[in-house]
Amino acid sequence: MAGPAFTIWGRLNSHNVKKVAWFAEELGLAYVRHDIGGQFGYTDEYLAMNPNRLVPTIEDGKLVLWESNAILRYMAAEYGGPRWFPHDPIDRALADRWMDWQFTYADCQRLPFLSMARTPREEWDVAAIARDVDRCARQLAILEEQLTRTLWLSGGEFGVADVPMGVYINTWFHLPFDKPEFPRLADWYGQLKDRPGYAANVMIPLT
Numbered sequence: 001m002a003g004p005a006f007t008i009w010g011r012l013n014s015h016n017v018k019k020v021a022w023f024a025e026e027l028g029l030a031y032v033r034h035d036i037g038g039q040f041g042y043t044d045e046y047l048a049m050n051p052n053r054l055v056p057t058i059e060d061g062k063l064v065l066w067e068s069n070a071i072l073r074y075m076a077a078e079y080g081g082p083r084w085f086p087h088d089p090i091d092r093a094l095a096d097r098w099m100d101w102q103f104t105y106a107d108c109q110r111l112p113f114l115s116m117a118r119t120p121r122e123e124w125d126v127a128a129i130a131r132d133v134d135r136c137a138r139q140l141a142i143l144e145e146q147l148t149r150t151l152w153l154s155g156g157e158f159g160v161a162d163v164p165m166g167v168y169i170n171t172w173f174h175l176p177f178d179k180p181e182f183p184r185l186a187d188w189y190g191q192l193k194d195r196p197g198y199a200a201n202v203m204i205p206l207t
């Protein structure tokens with residue numbers, strides 16, 4: 001009898017859960033996902049696995065793991081191999097840094113996202129949103145520059161290092177604020193949109 005499937009715990013309207021569900025599809029991994037967190041609340045069983053009261057968490061055989069980018073690295077190593085995460089230490093480090101860098105970006109996107117996607121329009125703090133959008137744009141200029149030098153954040157081809165910012169860039173392009181033009185970012189986003197796992201798990205209504 002087949003063992004338990006790779007299990008993802010977390011609601012899909014979470015950026016960090018989207019990363020894991022999308023990447024599972026890129027790897028062709030059979031998985032089950034259970035809604036938990038946010039509007040679904042938590043169970044004691046879940047909090048015993050992840051005491052941070054955050055999503056996502058995965059179970060894979062005897063492994064229980066939280067922290068979305070650590071999960072992505074595990075998935076790439078266990079199920080993907082060098083195609084997804086280069087063995088060469090220099091290539092790997094250059095790709096890997098964009099995964100950690102995403103948390104820097106997430107910090108400035110938090111307020112516009114929570115304010116615009118999860119708050120009635122009449123309650124938006126327009127000045128605060130504009131300040132954070134400006135901060136996000138300054139950070140995205142760094143990504144734009146990188147994408148003039150490599151096609152993907154992972155290097156010459158799409159890989160795991162494109163996933164964290166790949167999720168966040170969908171939100172950047174969808175939230176209704178004025179934004180500067182970033183042509184290479186727009187190209188990169190256009191290519192992500194053609195990936196079925198991205199369309200199914202990331203390009204869903206922002207809620």
Ligand SMILES: N[C@@H](CCC(=O)N[C@@H](CS)C(=O)NCC(=O)O)C(=O)O
Pocket residue numbers: 014015016017036037038039053054055056066067068069
């Ligand atoms: N660094 C953590 C952050 C996890 C996190 O902040 N998750 C958010 C959703 S994106 C969360 O769980 N919020 C509370 C909730 O959903 O109940 C990771 O990358 O996994």
